[in-house]
Amino acid sequence: MLLTFRVSELQTLLGFAGRNKSGRKNELQQRALELLRLNSKPVGVKIRDLYKTIQADQLVSHQMYGQSGPTNESIDQNIHRNEDTRVMRRVGQPGQSQSSAQHAKDLPPAHQASMPQSQVGRSGPVYQQPNYGNVGPQRTNNTVYPTYPYQQQKIISPMQLQPSQPYVVHPDVKLKKLPFFDLLGEILKPSSLMPQGTMRLQESPFTFHLTPQQATDIASSRDCRTGAKMEYIIQVQMRFCLQETSCEQEDYFPPSVAVKVNGKPCPLPNPIPTNKPGVEPKRPPRPVNISPLIKLSPTVPNQISVSWSADYGRRYAVAIYLVKKLTSTELLTRLKGRGPRHPDFTRGLIKEKLNEDADSEIATTSLRVSLACPLGKMRMSTPCRATTCMHLQCFDASLYLQMNERKPTWNCPVCDKSALYDNLVIDGYFQDVLTSNKLIGDSNEIQLLQDGSWENLVLKKDKDKDKNESKTETKTRTKIEPDTVDLDETNSSVPSSKPAEKKNAPLVVLISSDDDDDDDDDDDPSNNKTAKKFHASNDHNTRSSSGSLDDLVIIE
CATH class of the missing domain: 3.30.40.10 (Zinc/RING finger domain, C3HC4 (zinc finger))
Incomplete structure (x- = not known):
């Protein structure tokens, strides 16, 4: 049994017994045989455990070729049987063992380590030879050890991680009431989205029929005006939710959901974008109006196909209702x-x-x-x-x-x-x-x-604004009174007229020549007007006194 151990098993055994684990394989085998001579029960149990692991590794290789093996009990029986067979060979065939031992001595040490101990010459027997007088004949055929049923690790799909509880066809789920819709009837009760198989992407079909009254109500409530989108006051509404019966559920879409109604894809609310990497964007929790895609006939069934991705630990349900749409008014x-x-x-x-x-x-x-x-x-x-x-x-x-x-x-x-x-x-x-x-x-x-x-x-601010407006009104009233001025210049009592008279006082210029005076009077008519007034009062005196006197001309 020890000769079939690999280096790793030998090192494990020696480490368990507290011995040195370094060295070549033949040295490790010698130390393991020394441990076996001690007849220690813990060492024997450890040897059996290591041997079972070797058999388990052999099972992996045999399963690749479609072979199968017995249980642990058969392995233990084979272990005892093989040991007894080797002992019987040593007792019943002494000559053969001597010749084989002599042949084994001529081999290199590496080959000697791989051969059974019975064929290698030893100074003394490894086991104490018991008395086999009362033991019956044993099978001596050198058969291969049967394989050990080792369970390989398999990749578990998300569907296998689902809870083991069975799915309920119509779970007792209640959805929250929507304010803008009045519930008129239940076409399809809340039904479970039951996955089939171990694939992540699942698909479930559903079928429902409309009653004659429901088909008539839907057809009579639609708005079919030309150039406008067809609107339905009475609608066929589909809603998704989680399978939670503890309270009323809100609308909740399964991941990667897609809906087909009578073979035609149904538009769903656009997903809400997210910046998180690797996270699928969720759709807003809203109902889906499938009225334009259904067949308004009580004799023709309506087929709905829902595909979604299986989610660990969560179950989903779908329901279909007949509702009446309301407005904000x-x-x-x-x-x-x-x-x-x-x-x-x-x-x-x-x-x-x-x-x-x-x-x-x-x-x-x-x-x-x-x-x-x-x-x-x-x-x-x-x-x-x-x-x-x-x-x-x-x-x-x-x-x-x-x-x-x-x-x-x-x-x-x-x-x-x-x-x-x-x-x-x-x-x-x-x-x-x-x-x-x-x-x-x-x-x-x-x-x-x-x-x-x-x-x-x-x-x-309003108070200050009112005060400012009242102040401006009083100022405008007081400014109007002093601005009234008497424009009558004939009144000599008004003092403001005196400076005006001073400003308008005529300028007297002396001209030395009479001829020039005549020329100037003819050329300048404005001067003539003032000069005539002056000549009218003083013409007689000036001419009588002397002809050589200069005339006085008033220029404004």
């Missing part, structure tokens, strides 16, 4: 039909918030609230908020419903928390504020007081 009408919340409820919240800090050194005496919707930045017409929100600020119900009609998120625009349609309520306090005559027309902000009342909030 219809939802707003339903919301108003519930009635507003009583103003005293909001008034109590205001008092509670303002009286919380009454005992502290820095207390809040008022709250500032905007009447403009955070979505449209305009004054609200229908103030509402969710019952799950803790703030007083409201938003416009009409804009909120229109926003979720295009992209359903149902998050509060004030606190960004979940604000579902069923939790919305119209605030009667702010509705009274918006319809009150006390509210200023251009003001979109109010101030809430400790007693629950409110007042208009006037900013300092």
